[in-house]
Amino acid sequence: MKWAIKHQKQCNLDEDTCNECFHIGESLWALKEAHYEMDQKKNQPKPQVKTKNVYDYRLQEWRNEVIK
């Protein structure tokens, strides 16, 4: 994002006028959201993974398959 910071320093237009500034704003916002979501997930207990026993005829053995 170095180019973005550089651009914002050089550019005198606002986000509504400059297409690049608009995209920079958008991606910074998305980045912030992603970090926020990651923090939220960290504080939450992991969801229990449900598995089912599936017989694999090719390997001729039972295995656990994650139910999605």
Ligand SMILES: [Zn+2]
């Ligand atoms: Zn700009």
